[in-house]
Amino acid sequence: MKAIEISQFGGPEVLMLCERDKPVPKPGEVLIQVRAAGINRPDVLQRLGHYPVPAGASDLPGLEVAGTIVGIGDGAALEGLHLTIGDPVCALLQGGGYAEYCTAPAEQCLPIPAGLSMVEAASLPETFFTVWSNVFDRARLGTHASGRLETLLVQGGTSGIGVTAIQIARMRGHRVFATAGSDDKARACEALGAERGINYRSEDFVEIVKGLTEGRGVDVVLDMVAGDYVPRELKALADDGRLVLIALLGGAKAEADLSQILRRRLTITGSTLRPRDVAFKGRIAANLREHVWPMLESGAVKPVVFKSFPLAMAADAHRLMESSAHVGKIVLEV
Numbered sequence: 001m002k003a004i005e006i007s008q009f010g011g012p013e014v015l016m017l018c019e020r021d022k023p024v025p026k027p028g029e030v031l032i033q034v035r036a037a038g039i040n041r042p043d044v045l046q047r048l049g050h051y052p053v054p055a056g057a058s059d060l061p062g063l064e065v066a067g068t069i070v071g072i073g074d075g076a077a078l079e080g081l082h083l084t085i086g087d088p089v090c091a092l093l094q095g096g097g098y099a100e101y102c103t104a105p106a107e108q109c110l111p112i113p114a115g116l117s118m119v120e121a122a123s124l125p126e127t128f129f130t131v132w133s134n135v136f137d138r139a140r141l142g143t144h145a146s147g148r149l150e151t152l153l154v155q156g157g158t159s160g161i162g163v164t165a166i167q168i169a170r171m172r173g174h175r176v177f178a179t180a181g182s183d184d185k186a187r188a189c190e191a192l193g194a195e196r197g198i199n200y201r202s203e204d205f206v207e208i209v210k211g212l213t214e215g216r217g218v219d220v221v222l223d224m225v226a227g228d229y230v231p232r233e234l235k236a237l238a239d240d241g242r243l244v245l246i247a248l249l250g251g252a253k254a255e256a257d258l259s260q261i262l263r264r265r266l267t268i269t270g271s272t273l274r275p276r277d278v279a280f281k282g283r284i285a286a287n288l289r290e291h292v293w294p295m296l297e298s299g300a301v302k303p304v305v306f307k308s309f310p311l312a313m314a315a316d317a318h319r320l321m322e323s324s325a326h327v328g329k330i331v332l333e334v
């Protein structure tokens with residue numbers, strides 16, 4: 001089969017079209033003929049040599065695909081998932097998505113929501129699994145003890161992660177605020193459902209979210225920046241607020257006044273999805289199917305695909321991602 005490999009660590013040009021053997025599904029896995037593969041920032045980190053491949057995972061990049069199930073490994077319990085050979089699916093992978101075929105644990109496959117194309121479906125798994133796991137399971141965005149629905153601040157509102165978090169939280173009734181690097185991107189966040197898009201280059205997110213919440217601050221912050229954002233995020237949190245870190249684009253070190261954690265009962269947490277086991281990801285898939293897939297089928301939540309490229313042009317797709325000119329997702333067509 002044709003695939004894109006990381007020929008050595010480096011710039012986008014190290015992504016090379018190559019010939020590989022078709023993968024064989026292990027017990028519990030399915031073989032997928034890939035039609036489209038989503039691109040995520042962690043693929044860029046892997047290409048640069050900053051994101052080691054977990055043991056047992058494909059060395060090929062690609063954490064999500066859409067395609068057709070064309071084979072099954074021993075004991076892949078497809079019936080319980082209401083899936084069978086020939087079904088179109090989208091799937092969360094541990095790697096190997098930039099290819100004509102890939103394998104995925106059956107539990108990490110979801111049906112393609114009615115009405116969506118393969119390209120749109122391939123843009124869903126990585127960000128939807130990550131947002132559900134961090135915003136709703138880990139940070140427990142829900143109903144405040146006072147009875148009001150809690151509020152969310154999304155840093156990086158136009159990232160693939162951001163466009164997903166804004167839409168799902170808004171559709172579950174939460175007030176959402178989101179930061180981005182330009183006025184146009186701030187308005188794009190508002191078009192997706194954020195009550196206020198904040199241009200972090202010209203505006204102070206602490207001041208703005210406090211002003212819009214009667215001085216309380218937000219209940220949850222979803223952050224991919226960290227670094228010197230952390231002390232400001234603690235200030236932007238309401239009492240009992242939760243800060244959930246999913247990346248450290250602004251740096252891994254922070255200096256903060258920790259007395260606020262004691263006085264105002266704040267929580268700092270975080271996670272990475274890729275190394276978690278299949279059972280953990282399967283539970284997220286079941287929650288997405290129940291709570292979020294109906295929103296995709298009704299059109300209340302939409303995939304946001306900025307641009308798609310043919311598989312052979314993966315390097316150009318990475319260049320676009322690194323330019324940060326995009327709003328939403330970038331996808332490869334296979």
Ligand SMILES: NC(=O)c1ccc[n+]([C@@H]2O[C@H](COP(=O)([O-])OP(=O)(O)OC[C@H]3O[C@@H](n4cnc5c(N)ncnc54)[C@H](OP(=O)(O)O)[C@@H]3O)[C@@H](O)[C@H]2O)c1
Pocket residue numbers: 039040041042126127130156157158159160161162179180181182185224225245246247248249250271272273274321324326328
């Ligand atoms: N923990 C997990 O399990 C997990 C899973 C998936 C993704 N992630 C992380 O989540 C983040 C978003 O992923 P994605 O695929 O959605 O990426 P993406 O679409 O490329 O978005 C990243 C956004 O971050 C902003 N940005 C880029 N470089 C920055 C920097 N140095 N400082 C501050 N902001 C910067 C840019 O927006 P502006 O132009 O508006 O600044 C850009 O749009 C990535 O860092 C990724 O590694 C974590």
